[in-house]
Amino acid sequence: MAQGADPLHWREAGSPGSPVVLCLHGQFLDGRSFDALSERLAGRWRVLVPDLPGYGRSPLPRPYSLEVVREAVERDLAIRGVRETAVVGSSIGAYHALGMALAGELRVSRLALLGPIAGADPEVMEAFAGYARALASGVDLVEPFLGLALPAAWAEAHPVETASLRTRAAEAPRATLAAECDAIGRMADLRPRLRELRVPALVRVGDADRNTPPAWGEAMARAIPGAVLQVVPGVGHLPLVQDAEATSTALERFLS
Numbered sequence: 001m002a003q004g005a006d007p008l009h010w011r012e013a014g015s016p017g018s019p020v021v022l023c024l025h026g027q028f029l030d031g032r033s034f035d036a037l038s039e040r041l042a043g044r045w046r047v048l049v050p051d052l053p054g055y056g057r058s059p060l061p062r063p064y065s066l067e068v069v070r071e072a073v074e075r076d077l078a079i080r081g082v083r084e085t086a087v088v089g090s091s092i093g094a095y096h097a098l099g100m101a102l103a104g105e106l107r108v109s110r111l112a113l114l115g116p117i118a119g120a121d122p123e124v125m126e127a128f129a130g131y132a133r134a135l136a137s138g139v140d141l142v143e144p145f146l147g148l149a150l151p152a153a154w155a156e157a158h159p160v161e162t163a164s165l166r167t168r169a170a171e172a173p174r175a176t177l178a179a180e181c182d183a184i185g186r187m188a189d190l191r192p193r194l195r196e197l198r199v200p201a202l203v204r205v206g207d208a209d210r211n212t213p214p215a216w217g218e219a220m221a222r223a224i225p226g227a228v229l230q231v232v233p234g235v236g237h238l239p240l241v242q243d244a245e246a247t248s249t250a251l252e253r254f255l256s
Contacts, residue, residue, distance in 0.1 A: 008076050009057035011035075011049040013042035019109075020082050021255060023049045024073070026091025026115070026237075027180060028145050028169040030056035033090065037240060037248055045255065048085070050076065052093070054176030064179035066092075066187050070099045077106060086110035086255055091212060091237065092117060092180070098190050101199055111201040111224075112251055115212045115237045118220055119189030129185030135178035142169045148211045149237040161241060194223035201227040202254045204247060206235030228254070 011031050021041055023034040031049040038047040053069050054060035061068050073096065077085065084107040089097030094116030101108040120128075135141060146155065146166060155162045201224045205217035214231055221229035230250060232243050239247040 007059055007061075008053065008072055009051045010076065011038065012047065013038040014044070014046040016046055018044060018046040020085040021045045021047050022073075022077070022082075022085045022087045022097075023047065024087065024089040024093030024096050025049075025052060025055070026093050027177065028142070028172045029165075030168070030172075032056070032168065033240065034088070036244065037088070037251065040248055041252065041255070045086075048077070048080070048082070052096075054173060054179065060173065060176050060179065064183060066095065066099070066183045069183075070096050070103065074100065074103075074105045083107060084109055086112070088112040088114070088251060089116065090114040090240065092184065094118070095187070095190065098194070098197075101197055102190065102193055108199055110255060111197070111199055112254055113201065113203045113217070113220065114239050114247070115205055115209055116203060116217055116220060117212050118194060118216075119187065119191040120184075125185045125187070127185075128181045132178045132182035132185060135174050135181060138174075141177070142166060145169055150242070151208045151234065151236045154234070154236065154242055165238075165241065191220075191223065194220060195225065197224050200254075202230065202250070203227055204230040204232065204239055204250060206232050206237065206239055206242070208234055209237045211237040 025031055025033040030051045034049045038049060041047050050073055051058040053072050086109050087097040094113040097111055098118055101111055203217045203221040205214045207214050218229060221227040232239060235243045
């Protein structure tokens with residue numbers, strides 16, 4: 001990639017002179033996941049939200065890896081002159097957030113991790129490798145994604161929100177999903193390094209999360225020195241959708 005290139009599509013809200021908050025989305029969804037939160041935070045922070053590589057209006061890099069994703073975000077932040085930021089990461093976005101904090105290429109001032117993953121045991125990684133093969137063969141995983149992300153009772157009670165999520169998830173390019181799942185199937189395990197972190201951290205998980213089970217978040221909160229754990233009853237993998245007001249309030253307080 002050419003020096004100084006800016007390959008990712010970014011959304012930005014707030015004043016350029018304010019402290020920076022970087023928001024990193026999870027699988028199947030793009031930077032629009034943070035639109036409501038960005039609007040809420042914009043009065044006090046400069047909120048930067050990329051479409052991660054391959055999603056939305058950002059190109060899919062070849063070769064693809066989770067390290068390439070992290071480096072692309074860090075490169076774009078450097079182009080913008082950002083050397084310090086708080087990071088809000090959802091799902092695999094939380095993995096990227098942790099990777100940034102551990103890599104040390106920029107100063108991460110705070111970490112807010114929603115339904116996070118920091119590593120996985122071999123059977124989980126093999127499952128993601130299987131998802132990659134299924135996607136490459138043409139299998140549509142939107143409905144399984146929704147089934148894992150949203151508790152059935154919530155989805156039934158919120159048909160409009162569920163339909164909107166289904167539409168947005170269906171927009172994710174199959175090639176991106178296959179590459180990402182394959183990369184997750186080979187990802188470096190960050191869990192042994194969590195004790196190295198010296199940054200205020202919030203881990204917020206739903207007790208009905210079937211995608212990244214609450215036990216994962218609980219273990220992460222125990223491993224990160226001083227981390228705060230919040231377990232939300234009845235919420236699945238998408239607290240910014242199912243528990244938007246309370247989760248946004250928790251993030252706002254934590255970032256302050």
